[in-house]
Amino acid sequence: AQKVTQAQTEISVVEKEDVTLDCVYETRDTTYYLFWYKQPPSGELVFLIRRNSFDEQNEISGRYSWNFQKSTSSFNFTITASQVVDSAVYFCALSDPTGNQFYFGTGTSLTVIP
Amino acid sequence: EPEVTQTPSHQVTQMGQEVILRCVPISNHLYFYWYRQILGQKVEFLVSFYNNEISEKSEIFDDQFSVERPDGSNFTLKIRSTKLEDSAMYFCASGQDRALTEAFFGQGTRLTVV
Numbered sequence: 001a002q003k004v005t006q007a008q009t010e011i012s013v014v015e016k017e018d019v020t021l022d023c024v025y026e027t028r029d030t031t032y033y034l035f036w037y038k039q040p041p042s043g044e045l046v047f048l049i050r051r052n053s054f055d056e057q058n059e060i061s062g063r064y065s066w067n068f069q070k071s072t073s074s075f076n077f078t079i080t081a082s083q084v085v086d087s088a089v090y091f092c093a094l095s096d097p098t099g100n101q102f103y104f105g106t107g108t109s110l111t112v113i114p
Numbered sequence: 115e116p117e118v119t120q121t122p123s124h125q126v127t128q129m130g131q132e133v134i135l136r137c138v139p140i141s142n143h144l145y146f147y148w149y150r151q152i153l154g155q156k157v158e159f160l161v162s163f164y165n166n167e168i169s170e171k172s173e174i175f176d177d178q179f180s181v182e183r184p185d186g187s188n189f190t191l192k193i194r195s196t197k198l199e200d201s202a203m204y205f206c207a208s209g210q211d212r213a214l215t216e217a218f219f220g221q222g223t224r225l226t227v228v
Contacts, residue, residue, distance in 0.1 A: 037219075042221075043203055043221070043222050043224065044219070044220075044221035044222055045157070045205055045219040045222070047218070047219070091156070091157060093157075098170075101147070101159040101162060101170060101172070102149070102157075102159060103159075104156045104157040104158070105156060106155070106156040107156060
């Protein structure tokens with residue numbers, strides 16, 4: 001069965017600190033997709049990144065970076081030099097190869113203190 | 115940039131009333147989804163829809179729920195007789211391919227049942 005675990009419920013950091021949000025997943029599929037979404041206080045889901053199971057290259061996009069480790073079934077997300085606007089709930093999600101549904105983690109609420 | 119549009123952004127309804135949530139997916143997308151998020155909880159899959167029929171649905175999607183693509187552009191979620199526990203943020207999503215590898219979510223409709 002598919003499952004996504006985000007063990008960190010809430011994190012607070014001071015502005016300009018780096019912060020890593022953890023995501024561990026479980027799946028029996030060999031092909032799958034991993035995602036991160038940001039949910040700001042306004043409530044919408046903002047797509048951040050998609051990764052397929054065959055691509056273990058780490059990715060950097062500005063202050064965001066992602067570390068995909070298939071050996072540990074983890075897909076962690078790091079924000080460098082955090083800013084107040086990064087305050088949001090961040091969801092990690094897993095899609096099975098049928099793509100019929102996503103399995104979301106419970107989210108990590110990040111607060112960046114000015 | 116193309117986007118998924120949901121209306122209304124917030125709906126308040128009395129318990130027992132029928133409610134229809136509307137979504138306009140991205141025009142060339144073929145796969146459509148509804149998710150919901152009860153306040154403070156994770157995002158849960160409700161239903162996926164392709165070729166004018168339901169592809170998959172979760173346990174949450176019982177007989178009170180139905181989906182329709184009435185006119186080739188709108189994708190609606192109907193709740194026949196709302197319950198207090200239906201209060202949640204409802205997200206529509208659409209994708210061009212089955213794997214939903216780039217998940218375009220709408221901004222959500224906040225449903226409050228009183």
